[in-house]
Amino acid sequence: MRRLMPAAALTLSLSFAPAFAQTVWEMPTEYPATAIPGEGVASFARLVNERAGGRLTITPSFDAAKGIKSAGMIAAVQEGKVAAGDAFAGALGSVHSLFGLSSLPFLATSIDDAKRLTDLAKPTYAKVFAGYGQRILYTTPWPASGIWSKEVVTSAKDLAGLSIRTYDATSTTVMTNAGAKAVNLSFADAMPKVKDGSVTAVLSSGDGGAGRNLWQFLPHFSEVNYALPISLATVGLAAYEALPADLRQVVDEAAAETERRQWSAIRTRLDENYARMRANGVTIHADLPADLRQRLAVAGKAAVDEWRIKAGPEGAAILDAFAKR
Template identity: 50%
Template sequence: MRRRSLIALTATMPFAASAQQSGAQQGGAQPAAGAWTAATEYPAGAMPAEGLVRLAEAAKPLVITPAFDAPGGVRSAAMPRAVAEGRFAIGDAFAGALGALDPVFLLSSLPFLATSAAEAKRLLVAARPAYQEALETLGVTLLHVTPWPPTGIWSRRPIATPADLRGLKLRTYDATGTETMRALGAAAEMLSFQAVATRLADGSLDAVLSSGDGGAGRRLWEHLPHFTEIGYAMPVSLAFGDPARLGALTEDQRAALERAATRTESSLWTLLETRDAANQQRMRENGVTIARPGAPLLAALKEAGGAAVKAWEEKAGTAGSEILAAYRSGG
């Protein structure tokens, strides 16, 4: 299935000047005229932040200003609404954080479904039209997709057996991860990344399900000196634009932005090829012990994960089953 262009999308979505005026009438904070801020809840250096920096560079002479660490307190779950209301021109959101809005957003973080870059790419091909449609329903337009390195477990103490998960106060990043870890006895709780630092500092978290990529890793190794490479998932973040601003661009400008988004996404997949190794080197340099799970732990995780995938498929219905069938057939 082909990726639809921004030109085609903005030609069919209700974004005109009246939409901007409506947002202002609803009391939403409106940026200065011409301001193109690209916001994410993740810190500088993390893959989504890197994506926004690369998009800004590739989109010149259009001036896009990346903003990190949840500007205005806007985290992933609230980002589509913030962009649709015109608070930011572009937003980045971790896909799993949007799972309550549409189950398709949980797809990339389903446990042990896509655990290599090649599999994650194939899953994205199958899922992209559904991501586009779901984001359009939320009033925003997909620009590019950011891949994350493999998810593991950061913890205060080693995680070696299924017993080590029981009672573990663990942060997860989506509902599926929460269900999976609770099935194994963990006291799992879905939290945004921005909420993690405080909870680690006050001792109310023992562990974090995350890749710990880039700047995110720096926030974790201060409290969690162990990382278990469980190969849980390779999730994605989604960068999307405000249709009102996209519609205000000329056709040539929109085409240029589309090329910039395509180039950005391609470069992020290339970066992913070396990112995990670079992250692990930095982790070791900062005192993190990296371990692989034993066979009993991995088997328990995969069993719980398989049940979570089946539960997701039931919730997602025919549309979800079709995406999984296309992915598993290699189409």
């Protein structure tokens, strides 16, 4: 019996020992699972979870369930509150002006333009993120931003009647200069104000708006093609570098596959969104009056010029390279 006791004790202790070390990364986004950034987070998590053999698990969350909005994502990852996250790049402009690039008005007006601008800027984004102890996982494009409104916007004069939610400092300046009453709000903060009527218009794509059921309150969508902005998914360098080499490869391959998926999905997304919007009673206004487009274009150019100064030589170099079509 004495000779059996140590073996039995060893067997018992091993039965409670894990077969491998397990790492869990929380990965939030402020957008719903049905919005294209939400789909990206879900896709990335699924790929990693399927391929990591249980040694690394990505736990996604949506709708700012963790209380982290895009503008606070860099700090949340840097401070280790979460390992990774997805954030709207325009909102990150409050942390570093270069992140406002993709939401500059009327700069990238097609998917191909948006991809080229993102590719030109990505090395600079990576450099900035490294300064905050983070690594880019993948980028996600948004469909073109338009104006959701309670009342139809049929002329430049109608802008004066809008209390409009904007999504970064630049769009706030543009809409203010165009005559609207603009306020920079995250989607999570904007929706209660849309519901109570204090915000009567929202600058957003049909994607984010469709995901948030804006059609319940704002039944008009003006296709101004303001910008095709991006979201950026990152992971803390410490969390990434703590992984063994084979798991880093799993993460890298899942990130690359997610990025390809996101830029492919965007090409059919507009038609899908418009179909859903029309099915829910939204009137889409594509043929906008010249005075409205002109008012927005003038305000937009001033904002781009202002951003060039704020972003400094690195930002100017990206704009100049993009201009060489």
